Amino acid sequence: ATVANELREAILDEQLVLHYQPVLRLPSLRCTGVEALVRWQHPKRGLLPPSEFLPVAVQHDLMTPLARWVLREATGQAVAWTRAGMPLITSVNISASHFSTGTLVRDVRDALAATGLPPEQLVVELTETSVAQDAERAAAQFAELRLSGVEVSIDDFGSGFSSLAQLVAMPAGILKIDRSLVAYPEGRRSKAAAAVAAVVALGRACGARSLAEGVETAEQLEMAIELGCHLAQGFHIARPMPPEQLAEWVAARG
Ligand code: G
Ligand code: G
Ligand code: NA
Numbered sequence: 608a609t610v611a612n613e614l615r616e617a618i619l620d621e622q623l624v625l626h627y628q629p630v631l632r633l634p635s636l637r638c639t640g641v642e643a644l645v646r647w648q649h650p651k652r653g654l655l656p657p658s659e660f661l662p663v664a665v666q667h668d669l670m671t672p673l674a675r676w677v678l679r680e681a682t683g684q685a686v687a688w689t690r691a692g693m694p695l696i697t698s699v700n701i702s703a704s705h706f707s708t709g710t711l712v713r714d715v716r717d718a719l720a721a722t723g724l725p726p727e728q729l730v731v732e733l734t735e736t737s738v739a740q741d742a743e744r745a746a747a748q749f750a751e752l753r754l755s756g757v758e759v760s761i762d763d764f765g766s767g768f769s770s771l772a773q774l775v776a777m778p779a780g781i782l783k784i785d786r787s788l789v790a791y792p793e794g795r796r797s798k799a800a801a802a803v804a805a806v807v808a809l810g811r812a813c814g815a816r817s818l819a820e821g822v823e824t825a826e827q828l829e830m831a832i833e834l835g836c837h838l839a840q841g842f843h844i845a846r847p848m849p850p851e852q853l854a855e856w857v858a859a860r861g
């Protein structure tokens with residue numbers, strides 16, 4: 608079978624799995640959410656990262672069926688955690704192609720209706736670069752999602768090719784500051800800090816919270832707190848992990 612056919616079957620056969628990376632609220636460091644990240648539990652090749660199969664999905668129009676599975680699985684998991692006393696806010700990544708099909712808002716509502724997750728517990732992430740591909744359409748769908756109570760986040764903020772004017776016009780509630788700004792290279796601390804502070808200020812002016820992603824050291828976490836970021840995520844806090852492990856991690860942390 609071609610990889611595309613295998614992937615098509617994998618989506619139907621429950622061979623995909625989600626790992627979850629904790630998101631902390633600052634400065635309390637309480638875990639208030641998770642980002643769902645897809646993997647493929649391939650019968651022969653083992654656990655495959657998204658880089659091994661998302662490009663195939665894009666090429667063969669499988670991003671929307673894949674995202675429907677992800678939405679359904681992630682919202683179902685969030686309901687299970689909430690019932691277990693762990694009401695986490697779950698973020699799901701959406702591709703530019705899904706936005707352009709026009710079924711996103713319906714797909715999100717279907718997942719919420721099927722699982723019973725309150726919309727306030729779901730965040731939809733779209734990268735800055737995807738936003739730029741069709742900013743008007745993205746803005747309209749962002750607005751619709753937020754009207755139904757779902758939060759919207761611009762991923763990889765500060766690394767894409769969209770204009771500041773376009774970004775300011777987006778009704779997003781969260782700006783995920785790209786890890787290239789957060790995990791700054793040696794010797795660029797002051798410039799990176801200025802860039803993060805600028806995004807935080809921009810977010811504040813637009814009514815959006817900012818999330819520092821790719822936090823890899825204690826210093827970077829400290830910087831995110833000092834600069835007024837509302838949320839943080841990164842390997843220093845925890846790597847993405849299977850759902851059973853995530854529940855243990857949250858329970859152990861309190
Ligand atoms: O988890 P990992 O760091 O390997 O993810 C690599 C990339 O794959 C990231 O850019 C992430 O946003 C993307 N990704 C992970 N899960 C999904 C998903 O469910 N849908 C989409 N569209 N992208 C995803
Ligand atoms: O592109 P997106 O923002 O969705 O990225 C999610 C991906 O980033 C996940 O696959 C996750 O494995 C990866 N990631 C999460 N935290 C860190 C980190 O601290 N450093 C690096 N290099 N990657 C990270
Ligand atoms: Na993301």
Ligand code: MN
Nearest residue numbers: 762763783820
């Ligand atoms: Mn990102």
